[in-house]
Amino acid sequence: MQRLFFLAIIIFYLPAFAQNTPQLFHVTTAATAPGETVLIRGEGIDLISKIEVGRLTDDRVDNSPPAYVPLPEPDHLPDSKGSRMIAGERMMPVDKIQQNEKSVKVIIPDALQQGVYCVRMTDNKGAVSGFYVNVPVVNWVISEDGYNAAAAGDVLRIQGKNLFRKGGSGQVVLVSNGKMFKVKVDSIYDDYSVKVTLPATIQQGKYQLFYHNGLGGKTAWSTPLTVNIVNKAMWSTQAFNVKTYGAKGNGSQDDTEAFKKALTAAHDGGIVNVPAGNYILSEGLVIPNGVMVKGQKGTVINFGPVAAATLISGADHFGLTDLTIRASRALGIIMNSGDGHVILERLIVQQDIGNALAELDSKWNKTGIQLKGHDIRVRDCVFKTAGMFSFVGVSGFIQRCRFEKAGGSVKTYMKIHPQGLIFEDCYKQTNGYGYGATINESYDLYEARNVTPFNYINDREVMTLDGGSGGYFGKVGGASGNRISLRKDGSTFQWAANKWIGGGLFIIDGKGSGQFRRIVQHTMDQIELDEPFLVQPDTSSVISITTIRDHLFFVNNTATDAGAFQFYGSAQNCVIAGLKMQRSAGIIGKGSYVNYGRQPNWYIDIVDCELSDGTYTPQVNQKDRFRGDQQINIIGSGHSGLNIGSLVRRNVLSGKSYIRVSPGGEVNDVQDAIIERNKVSGAKNGLAVYGVGRVVNNLFIHDNQFGTMDIQKALKAEGYQVR
Template sequence: MTKHFLIVAASLCTAATDAAPVVFWASDPVRPNETALVAGADFGTNPIVELIELPNGVEGEPTEPLSWPAGRRVRVIQPVQPSAESLKFIVPDDVQPGAWMARVRTDEEQTSGPFRLNAPTVYWVQGDRGLRGASPGGWLRVIGRCVGSPDTNGVVRLIHEDGRQVITLKPEKASLWSLSLSVPKQVPAGRWHVWVHNGRGGRWGWSSAGLIQIGPNEAWPDRIFNVRDFGATGQGTPRDTLGIIKALRAAEKSGGGVVYFPRGRYRCETTLKIPRRVVLRGERTEWVALFWPDTDEPYVLVQGEDHFGLENLTLYASNYTHVIASSVGQPTSGHVFLRRVRVRASIYRGHLKPDQVNERFKAALRLSTGGGDTVRLGGANLEVTDCDLYGSGRCLFLQFPRGAYIARNRFYNGRWGWYCLAGSDGVIFEDNQVIGADLMSTGGGIDCLYGAAYSRYVLFARNTFRLMHGWDREAMTTDAGYGAYYGHVKQADGRTLVLADGETNWKIRKDWAGAGVFILGGRGMGQYREIADVSSDGRTVTIDRPWTVPPDASSVITITMMQRNYLFIDNQFEDAGIAIQYYGTSIDHVAAGNTATRAGGFYNSGRWYRHYQPSWYCQFLDNEILEGNCYRFGPNNATDAGPSFLGTFGLQREGNPAPLAYCSVHRRNRLHNGALIRLVGISAEHPGVRDVILEKNVIENSLVGLSIDRGCIGVWQRDNQFRNVERPTLDGKQQDATIQRQRKRLLEETGPVVHFTFDEPPIGRFLADESGYNFDATIRGQLQLVEGIHGRAARFDGKSYLFIPDDANLLRLPRVTIAAWIRPDQLRGRWGVLAKRAANRTCPFVLAIRDGRVCFEAADATGVWSYNLTSPPVLKQNTWNHIAATCEEGRRVRLYCNGRLVAEKEVDQPLCADPRPLTIGFEAWGGAESRPDGSGNFRGLIDEVAVWSRVLSPREVQSLFAATPRSGSSSAP
């Protein structure tokens, strides 16, 4: 079944301006008969796209300015879903595959500058000397989008900055995402401009990759210091340690060198401290073993500051803190290599008793949430290649890596172990295996933790991730909560940005250079810049370059950590909670050719992560979900079991009018056996997701093909195929219609719509709702069923409560009656009985008790708690009390105790409509001291809980009290 469907909203269209259109970003790679997505500004109300085919082949000079080709056939294309800030257009199916040039033309005959599709977009260049550096005879990588292709004859041209020397290089390996080149040995040292041509586009196909520095690698002394010559035996004797240390000191005194280990086993009983420019080298990995005996006082096994290396060695250890560690976070950190190193380090070896295992585990967690590090490095020019690394905690920790090459390794995560790339700036991570070696192992990711303000330029290619069952089971996630500012701009002039009045939170980072300023909505939306400096008062921000379209008073900006330009190519994921997850800020990432088996799937998400964080310009191409079922996955293990998915989330939060996920592409993906595509934007009023292409995807053997909620606009569906799918599309309108039918049924009901008598035992961790509307409860904590006012009642211990999901917000009722029998253990303080919330947020009702009084609380649509009402002290401790509240939106609130009206008030504001779960026995604040940070969870018995979707009359409330048989005694059980 093929579907061609359009979702669009009038809110996408804004008034035209007299300014010429500007393009910020266009999606590629893209093929004939596929849809391109373009973001920018001032597109007007009825723009068109002009497209020119460019010739194949390498022509012209790279330094020629980009211009609109004259004399070539121009195709005029009517876009779909055009707005002032974005449009989509279908590339004609009869154009020649290759590179094309396009521009946007408005009704006013204003045209944008030309932009290209399928020409190289270079993210970064990296070589054997690190980021933007290579040596004569060394290697060079060019990484980005459309930088090459195996079936075209692309080239890289180096032009010396003096313009007198030009060198043309042919890639040895080429793909859409990466070029591999060898630098000729005779290339002179100096700064060279790098230009890239992928073989398509003729004279218009050149793209700049910036400058690189070519020069010789730093020469380290190569004098050999054989540890046998210094007393080491290689027989595993105590003499080995002293001999190794003597050799290390001799190498240090000599200014560096190679500390050499002939075949044998070497006993080490302390930290091996490696001086600068010293290499530990074994005769062969399989022939040389360094081992550390078990100890109750663990320490780092091999440690250096910077400029050191290990190769051809096997390391064995029991108790330790870190295995191999350099300095991290220092200006001099870096210049470390590990080649052909094997590690077998388990702090749980031998006949440990359970309490000993527990003590070692707790000690390891003092080092990090994943224990000690097998490899712990930081800084510039890092290399880990052809290693086999098995440890008890985190397998790899890189802090602020700059130009790191991590390839062909086998990494094992230990107990709660994960890998961490914090604050990256140029990392190639390819052909590795990351394996969970413990039942509690998890995955890892790329992040801005440990004080990083930004992370960028990361290639994950052809890696395998498997067996991740601990923690949140994230095989690859991005991470970096918080931010510095959200709000409007007072002034934008060149590189200077003056923030409007509003809170700032610069203190969470020492250095904000490289962090992002993002225009989420209003004038200039879709642009981002990096921070160069922040004034001492925190109100003026200097950015790296001026805005193309400056923000104005309508613009909404957010300042948070930057994460951009990640590529995830041809990786395999198996048995994880999520394969690839962009959790918050994610700009211009591509995931292509990846597979997931029982691994959750792939998605990007803009969200509130303790601050507003956007996800823009993310593409998912040619990925495959082989087995869609997944178990205990998602953030905080929120999903017990469910389908894997491909998705875009804009998890909108009240107070923000702008989309959080913008311009996403999902194309040519294949989802098998229970998987689906899911778009989540939350709010119909302020959609969290805007502008998505769903094209040429195949979904088969699933319950649902596409799930698109009401908070998504500008979703373009085209040529998707559904095979053996029960429900191909579940969109926001369908979901709204279903919800309205359910709501109508609830509002017409005269009996309770939620009812818990507690007379039937729970089924596992669940209690069934007896109203017939299936608002079943999950038991949180330990709940006892004991003799009640009638039959059985629930005993709450101050920790336990019942959680009832209400994702559709059906129980936000314009008229409501809430009633329950309660027997409180104590009256002093504030204690929750029934509420439509599970956190300290605005909500449409809370029924609680406070200091012997009955309390009703509810916020109105403005966020003011104008419905709050408290009775006089009417409750009795250790005695059954019947309490009830009725609320009619915009009119009246009444409170009852034991069938008697005890308080009432008039109200005139509409209730808030915030979607919240229902809870019984929970309250977000309170306790004996009624503290804002205290738990107000109920202590005592609750019975006969009921909610009606109408206002019961005083006589009906009196009847509830009078009709309940009293089977409970007056003393507490």
């Protein structure tokens, strides 16, 4: 531990709220190399007269207090506590590409080496502002002791962007009340997730966590994230044994009563041990809070036909480990009804639905494995079941598991509503994968290195945000502080006071477009937001109230013989990176009018993916309207501004796979998309841009390889530029 005597807080520029000055909502945060493009998005961007770019020196930061330059965010006001921005070694003027009131693009000069870059902007009044490119961004952390929380000595997983840089050495600093703890990175999973071990001596309290990726010097730390250091969660170690209460485990005696007695005895918390054996149960088990049911090698629990809604249930704070569970005709397998804290480790769960398929399909949403709440840990399990795999409103870990669909149902699927979830190194084979919820926000997902071998059922989706909905669409009546009034002529759907608490209010057109905020409470015509907008909407502004899906990262996954991997409807600041896909529908980023909601798809990164063997052919005898060639497809339809700032970069497409931009019929459906440094081979046309007139606005096509296609000749739509 070191004592922190001075934390640099030298204000270089305060957020300028005055009119006629540039205001930034978003800049590119994806890893950006020399020769690649940075999008700058906001209001009054046409007032910028000069932009310069330079590389920061990689000074050592081991003995320096953390300092940072805040990045603009579309859902928050600017951070006013940042440090003075430092110019690069040699600041070089760059072209202002497609400059307009809302946006401009710049290319990092090829003459610069890979690193962290300073982007310095001067407006027409001589005022200077700017930001850094390739600085680390920490969105969230998680440990065994909670989301954005940890205990002394915990392993802490850190998720964000630009966490790993070749030649750099990542480190973390935690600061509280003048004390500073420095920690080196233990393991690097990829650019989006790393692991550190916290000091055993760190004390409880609130800390500011800073991250440095080793490049950029003393002011290139991440914007701090508040992390709670808490007491280590402890389970009672008092032991109970089912054989003490009469269980035989001989494969013939009904051991239900013995299990129930052991669980009752452990009702104040403890471990119920189940020695190796073959146990026959004829009723469902209810696990009390604080109880862990622990088997060992050779422990098998056989459930006969059970009338209970689920075989194993509990409210919260319970666990199952080292068990083989076999079930016949059961609908629910393992479910909880409380606020989480459920542990499933080293389980083998096998289900034979027999002739009960019709019954299962009639109750499909109440079947299978269904967990909800915080601190869910599912590890090293094998599930071969007929019902749902449902994880709703969950934070925690799902790791090294095998999910396999059994029983022939076409209605059950995997449902995931993340709120701080690591889902990695799993095998997933089921009837579809729906992410998100209708109203409540989905946020902070890191899903990595999972394998989907095929999906031949329904729409065959490998990942979809499952539609969502909408509450209000129309112009603003007025805005004051964090309160917005709605006009009576707006469109509503099942609109009721406070129904959309936890949803989002998006400015999709007019003044302030490209920003969103979260709804705290609302009446029929008045909305209270979590923060004011940086640029307040006015009567020209069009808003949409719909769900938020923020910081959902899908990294280095694999999918074969399946449908789309898609941000379908509302998605913000999300990533698909390193996806390997074969004979599937491809990757889609779709902002559109879905289920009565205008749902924005904003600031999405689709990077470093490989799409091969690109003909998407449904299984024989399966009805499928998505027959065609594999593609990366950027879609905006339903109103202006439903797809803003999509980045399609460094993807490799072969075997008829291609890139497509698909606006609807409204003006400016797709805005400020960047298609850059992609390699397409084997397709007749490597890029297709659809739409007539100004439906595509400021599309930038840069430094791609499209085989023999003459891109300038092939594209006839307006609103784009090719370099």
